[in-house]
Structure formats: C-alpha cells, structure tokens
Amino acid sequence: MTEQDDVLKLHERHTGVLNIASELPVDDRKDLARAYTPGVAILSKLIASHPELKDRYTMSGKLVALITDGSAVLGLGNIGPAGGLPVIEGKALLYKDLAGVNAVPISVNQASVDETVRTIKNIAGSFAGIHLEDIAAPRCFEIEDRLAQQLDIPVYHDDQEGTAIVVLAGLINAAKVVGKSLNSLKVVINGVGASGLATAKLLYHVGITHLTLVDKNGVITKNDGRYNRYQREFAAKLGQDDSFKNRQLSDVIRGKDAFIGLSTANLMTAEDVGRMADAPIIFALANPIPEIDPEIANNAKAAVIATGSSQYPNQVNNILVFPGLFKGLLSAGIKHVGYGLQAAVSNALASMIVNPTAEEIVPGVFDEGVVKTVTNALLAYAGKASKALVTD
Incomplete structure (x- = not known):
C-alpha cells in the first residue's frame, strides 16, 4: 500500500479526522429535561434578554471558527474552498489534541472582501474566536483588519501572525548563536505575501528596521504598481524608493546578516550565501522544497539554517503557535492579536531554548511544554496589559 493509499483509507474510514462528543449524558427523562427541553427554555429566555450570557451558557464561549x-x-x-477543508480539519484536530481547544472547520466560497466579511460577521455570534487560514493576499489583509475592527472576539490569521511569531522566535536565538545584536541584523525577506509582510511588520515592531523586501518582480518599492498597496505602504516606511526598482535578490543580498524566505523553491544560490555578511542566517521556509537546499547552504558556510520541514533541524512551523495561542486568548479574554502580544509569544518560545545552538533555535513541534509556554505568555501579557490600563 502506498502512502497515498494509506492516507486516503484512514480519512475515508473515519469520514475525516473530527467528531463531536457530548459533555452531558442523556440516559433518562431527567437528563433530557435538563440538557434539552424544557430546560433550554430557561437559557433561551435569559440569553434573549442578556445576549452576552450566551458565552457563559453555550458552546459559543469556547468554540473557534477555522475559516478558509x-x-x-x-x-x-488556489485549490478552492473544498480543497482547503482537509487543512483546516487537520488544524482543528491539532487544536483539540494539543490544547483542548474546540474548533470547527468552515469553508466559504471565494467571494468579494465585502461579502466574505459580511458572511463571517453574520456567523460570529456562535464563536469565541476566528482563525483565518489559507486566504490569499491582499484580500486576507483587508478581511482580517475589518473583522478585527468590527468583532468583539479575537481574529487571527495563521499565515500572518502564526508565521511571524515563529520566525521572530527563531531569529532571536539565531542572533545569539552568531553573536550579533537582534536589532542590528540586516535582513532580506524574500516572498512578501501574507506571511512575508506580517513577518516584516513584526520584526520592524521589535526594532529590526534594516529590512529589504523582495518579491517576484524584485525589490518592492513604494511606487511600483506591480505590488499591492499594503506592500507599497510598508516599502515606503522602510525607505525603499524607486532607486531600488527591479533589483533582484542577488543584487541586494550582499552584506545582509539574515535571509528569510517565504517564497518558492530553489531561488537562492550558494553564491548568494557567500555574498552575505559573516555567519549568515538562512531561514529557507518554502514548502515542500526550500529556497535553498540546506546542504548547499551549509557548504556555503551558513551559520544557522532553518526550514519549514521536519526533515531538518530548526523546523519553523506555525504548529508551535496556534494551539497554545487560542487557548491563551480564550483563557485570558484577550480580544486583539496585536504586535505586543505576538512579540511576547515569540520571546516565550525563544526562551524555551536555554542554550541555543546552530541545530536548535526553536522548540520541536512535539516538545513538552510548547502549548503551556504560549498559553502562559498570553496570560502574563494580559496581566501586564490589565495593570497598565489601571495605572494609566
């Protein structure tokens, strides 16, 4: 039996990887009366008068919508809403198994931003949080921004915030390994879609301001109409003016301390690594094939190498973030996934590696304590935010 046959048979046998389990037994009339009718009438009347109580008395207080x-x-x-379902179903399984968080996978048709936002708003009352997944840029930026402004529950895009958090955690420890100050790093980000732009913004927030953004047409500049307005606006903030236009990765890699690839396979060469500063840091995160083969990067004297694959050391994977993150969001009652919160989670993940080495800059996906560390980071962050609010 091939690996493909094995996967198909497993998922077919169970009709997916999720099920719904009841919290209460219904073994007799008394159980039925309490769990359903007539007992639910008590709840319905109370919640009708006080809608905010739905989160105390119904599943809406602990359920995350996983939407793609x-x-x-x-x-x-772009494989469509149906094609995206196995991904979010798998993530819902990880939420439950790793963090005890209840999440339900939901696919929506590819519609206008207005219609997508309206659809999610219309169902948001049934959920305690929204996890967006695999929505293309630039639509994903506007969808998340508008939902975050209009909903009173946390909205999180795993391709943006999840990636950014793990990349920063790895970079914190990579800088320690090569003996350089984090804020002094000169960084090239190649691939500035949802993940790349969110990563750039988080790095900038924590003080890594020597950033160069490169995408399929070369360096992104503030007036280049080939790029979307979100990319151009951030390029302007970085001072990437028209003098950078059409310059390629090989043109701007010289003297850089770190390369962060969130793009496509085999676009970086050994010669590119050789043009970088001493002890270069390479995060080649494209999947399933990285921007440069780790062996090639190693032979070119890269000091630290990370990929998105479990085949190599230093797997930078969002699974380190999202289960514990939503457990913490729900536990702490946090409504917004801002940069301060993201940085706090990055630092917590980085701190799990007491003595970083070139082969260990982030925890392993199955390392004990990852979910607890992320959850506790959010609880601590909420406590600080609360104290600051009182003090101010």
Missing part, C-alpha cells in the same frame, strides 16, 4: 476559502494553500496554491 482555499485560495492560498501552502504548497498547493
């Missing part, structure tokens, strides 16, 4: 339109699935591209 399948327009930008990692390694597969």
